[in-house]
Amino acid sequence: MQTMTETSYAPQTARTASVSFENTPIEVSPNAKRTLLLSALVAAICGGLYGYDTGIISGTLPLMGEEFHLNAGMKESVASAILLGAVFGAFGAGSLSERYGRRTTTCLVSAIFVLGALACSMAPDVRSLIGARLVLGLAVGGSTQVVPMYISELAPRERRGTLVTMFNVAIGIGIVVAAVIGLFERTNWGWRPMIAIAAGPAAIVFVSTFFLPKSPRWAAENEGVKSAIASLSRIRTTRKAVRCEMRDIHETTEGVDPDNRGWRGLFQPWVRPALVAALGVAFFTQCGGLEMMIYYAPTFLSDAGFGASSAMLASLGVAVVYCVMTFLGCLFVDRIGRRRLMLVMGPGAALALIGLGVMFMTRPEPGSLGSWLIVAFLLLFMMFNSGGIQVCGWLLGAEMFPLSMRGQATSLHAATLWGADLLVTSTALTMAEDIGLTWTMWFYAFVNIASIAFVFFFVPETSGASLEDIEHALMEKRFRPTKGHTAIARSEDQDETLIPG
Incomplete structure (x- = not known):
């Protein structure tokens, strides 16, 4: 088992790196595919x-309201509160992931998940509950970074798109579990x-991280090179794959200008296109209304005349x-492409919301065709939004930024997501x-x-x-869209083969 400590790294020249690649023994694991999948x-x-933790609030909020006599505000x-904590958690995790590593930070985040969940369940009053959800938010924000x-x-x-969007699929599974418990067990269990x-x-994740690459x-x-090769050898199936990928990695880590590192590098002009694209999609991922529906759908439907059940x-x-749409997106995002998926699904989400607004305006009687159309438009919106921009929101932030500033960039990306989510959640009912x-x-x-136009341009x-x-x-x-379809544009003197898209 590898230790979770940081050691110094002195950049090597390309020549010494090449020698290191040739002289460093590489023994790929026979369980490389399994290790990669299990790690993900x-x-x-x-x-x-x-x-x-975010989805369970829709089932517990009415019970909390009864116990603590809560008004809408x-x-x-x-x-x-969990979203405010998530903003701070996202920023904090960025520095930790750069200094101590991605695996160590995941371990720490899972420990905070344990403490936060237990603290929420034992809150004696509403102030303690809000404080505990702030702590839980630190873990939520840190994990998304x-x-x-x-x-x-x-x-x-x-396979990057498929494996990263497993995170989205897991979010969907968590929301489904929360909804099932909220529907069938809230009166038996209580909210605590x-x-x-x-x-x-969370405790399972904490223990498991000690065994991940x-x-x-x-x-x-x-x-350094030897540590990177050791990690790659656990998750790649051939020596050739390890050596080729290691050369690419070394080219991006060797002799990086200090101006291109950390927060200073993140705001260099050459990084700006990635910053605009990733943060813009992050904003629209949350401000498109999906989180509002997850949190407040029972409240909206009750206001429209639906019974509690x-x-x-x-x-x-x-x-x-x-859950279903993010799973399908996980399967097809690498084949269809990130941008194309968002452009295809986005119009459907907008039209479903327009239809939903029309049906709320007519205020149909419970059990009538109009009431069923409300549910239909609600589910159609979820289908198009969760199968499109939701699949790509976290993924783009994880892959668009250079390595020398990736920790800080993903912090800003996650904080943008949570800040937008906080904006929606704290204003939707009002x-x-x-x-x-x-x-x-x-x-x-x-x-x-607006999100469709942003993605297109x-x-x-x-x-x-x-x-x-x-990078x-x-x-x-x-790094820009091309006319018609999109790909990372290639200069004329480069290989004519475009990135699939």
């Missing part, structure tokens, strides 16, 4: 914890056990659709009360239309490119 699965459990505070990046740096280029059970999977890219930058059943449907459900849905339809295709290919495209100013 264990890390993705953090996504399941995120999904559960206090409910928003309880629901959004480090886990997609960790999986991205472990994955081979042709519903929150406390998340500590169990290090990120080979972090190891190359911080511990019907509203919770519809909420379960929302969770199931999210907006619905002030302007009505119809105009609320139409507002979010406009946001989805600012987001290039990264499917099929290695992390090093993407080179940024440095050579080829």
Whole structure:
């Protein structure tokens, strides 16, 4: 088992690196594929914890409201406290993941998950509950910063999209589990056990991380070639694959200008296209309305005349659709491409929200055709949004940024996601009360239309490119959409073969 400590790394020249590659013995593991898959699965459990801890609030919030006598504003505070903590957790995890490694940070995050879940379940009053959810938010935000990046740096280029989006699939599974428990067990269990059970999977992740491989890219930058080769040898099936990937990694870690490292490097002009693309998609991922539906669908449906059981059943449907569509997105995102998937699915999400607003305006009677159309449009929105931009939101942040600033960049990316989520969650109920459900849905339809335009003009295709290919495209100013379809544009003197997309 590898130790979780950092050692100094002195950059080598290309010549000495080549000698190191030739002289360093490489023994690939016969279980490399299994190790890679298990690493992605264990890390993705953090996504399941995120999904559960954020999704369970829809089932527990009414019970908390009864126990603590909460008004709409206090409910928003309880629901959004985890998001505020997530913003700080995302920034904190970035520095930790750069200094101590992706694996170590994942271990720490899982420990905070355990403590946060238990603290929430034992909160004696609403202030303690909000404070405990802030702590839980640190783990949620930290996991969304480090886990997609960790999986991205472990994955081979042709499987990166699939493996990273396993994090999204795990989020969906967590939301479904939360919805099932909220529907069938909330009256039997009460809200405290519903929150406390998340500590169990978190403890499993904590123990498992001690046996996972290090990120080979972090190891190359911080511990040197031998450590990186040792990590790659655990997750690649051939010596040739290890050597080829190691050469690419070394080219990006050797002799990096101090101005291109950390926060200073993140704001260099040549990095700006990735910063705009990744943060823009992050903003629209959360502000498109999906999190609002997950948190407040039962509340919206109750306001529209649905009974409590019907509203919770519809909420379960929302969770199931999210889970199914993110799973399908996981399977096809590498084949279809990130940008194309968002452009194909985005219009459907906008149209579904427009239809939902129309149905809320008509205020149909419970059990009528109109009431069923409300549920249908709600599920259609979930289908198009979760199968499109939700699949790509975390993925793009994990793969677009150069290695020398990736920890800080993914911190900013995750903080943008959580900041946008906080904005939506802390205002959705108030907006619905002030302007009505119809105009609320139409507002979010406009946001989805804006996201389509943003993706079309600012987001290039990264499917099929290695992390090093993407970094080179940024440095050579080829990181831009091409006309019609998109790919990372190639200069004329380069290979004519475009990245699939």
